[in-house]
Amino acid sequence: MGGLQETWAGRAGVSAPVRLPTWLLIAPTLVLLAVFFFVPYLNVLRMSFLVKPPVGPYLPEFTLTNYARALLDPFHWRVMYRTFWLAGLTTALTLVIAYPLAYHLSCAPPRRRRWLLMLLLSPLLVSVVVRGFAWMILLGRVGLVNLAVQRLAGHELVLIGTPTAIVIGLVHVYVPFMALAIAGALQNIHPDLVQAARSLGATPWVAFWRVVWPLSLPGVQAGTLLVFVLAVSSYVIPILLGASNVLVMPMLIVQTLLDAFNWPLGSALSMVFFGLTAAVIALYLRLLARAMRWTRA
């Protein structure tokens, strides 16, 4: 179409503005992803089918042993299960904490909203590593939390090195992401809708469940997906707050790659982990899709 217009403009002797196809806008991203993501990933895929020699990274010979080891070792499944469980719990808790926050944010008048937004995003100015350390201090044996618990309950609470500490840290890191995603969706809901529901006999609570909640599902979907993906692949927080006691998949893969120097097995574990994550997400989207049919009609 653009080409045709240019020709006509050229014939008429008029210089028309050159119209470039809009897909060019995503070209830089595509190139970047191709070079630094797809190609390396294909390499990982290739490595996962190669033989691990006693010395050196791999031999260019095809084998399925790595997958056999990755899939048949019950230890791997325990780590996998723990990883998904922690990520799922993190996502759920983040949702519960972030939703009221987002609701408040979306109701606030513009000036106030800007301030609240800055407050909400301010933790992102501090690196995750630093925040992880802060939680180590807070949750440590003589940390603030433990001192309070000792005062009140009279015994020490072991937090560092437990899944609890990891979930606390992860929730803290991801709440802003979830809140932003949900607030976006909530702001798109016209206030008249709630009032219409009220006038039709719905109490405030029913109006929320029948109107606001379903209409915020696109935001909830975006937020939960984002947080789940980030949580399932998180590395720093589990290392710091799990104190290497609680093993999750990213840690296991790094250990296999670097400590055990077994690239093929590490690659196979990566692929299995990737496949399972994708499957879990697909299942989740399927379940949500039923509740969001209206968005595609």
Added chain:
Amino acid sequence: MSSITLRGLTKRFGSVAAVSSLDLEIREGELVTLLGPSGCGKTTTLRLIAGLELPDAGEVLFGDRPVTRLPPERRNVGIVFQSYALFPHMTVWQNVAFGLEMRRESPRVIRERVGAILERVQLRGLEQRYPHQLSGGQQQRVALARALVMNPAVLLLDEPLANLDAKLREDMRFYIRQLQRDVGITAVYVTHDQAEAMVLADRIALMRDGCLQQIGSPEEIYRQPRNVWVAEFIGLSNFIPGTVAGSRDGQLVVRTAAGTFTCTGRVEVGREVLICVRPEALHFGESHPNRLRGTVRERVFLGNLFDYRVEGPGGLHLRVQADPSQALPPGGNVTVSFDPSAAWAVDAGEV
């Protein structure tokens, strides 16, 4: 269906009184439009009736039932919003059935009533569509159906036609009017469009700065405005300033710089007044008793009429709208006359 009574209704937002001590009586089965410029408090009044806002003072009654402190879900009002406020995640059917579900009606009753009302607003066959798959006019009718299916005590409409294009708006005016008559429901209709108010209303309640300026039939408001503001707000009007010199046979004799005229009005002798004469009530020639001489300054063709600016004695500027069959040239001297019954005097001090 019930009448609506507002007594001393007041609502402040911060230091601004959006509605101040408003008294209004709306009869059973009547359609009253709240008309006024933006910010006059008409929408706030509607929201107070609906229970979407609570008043700072005053009372709202439906029939004999005081509802002032009731939340909207317990007032049994049907509201049609300017934005339609259709639930985007529900189909047409689900939208209309929502209220009945809230009332826990049986599935059979819901099926019957929703079906009947959709039939009535001619939306049969579109039950499974989502709101965004409908045209503006169809969405409007879903909103009406959703409100009416509840058999509400009163129907409240907040500029329901503002988002439609001009042609459809015209049709929908008559449609809503007919529907309201057929159902026989008491209705309050907020609008800033005076033509819409004229077409729809049994009575127009004209509001300004949170106060009621005048309430009456469209004809009353047009022919006998209570003050200058009302006369200016509704339609076009010429104002001839003068003093009431006396009254004769129920008519007023007003002395002005352009001569002495007889007119109608409810003003005492001796008061400063403005005589309101609508442009279409002024005629060229000496056919009517009140006469004045002037010069045509400008002439504009409006299709169905000529719009003249005429300069009269004492710097008086008049607009005259006349039949296009007689075209008077600009610059010519003319006599303009009008009938006493078409001239209405309002107190100049009452603004």
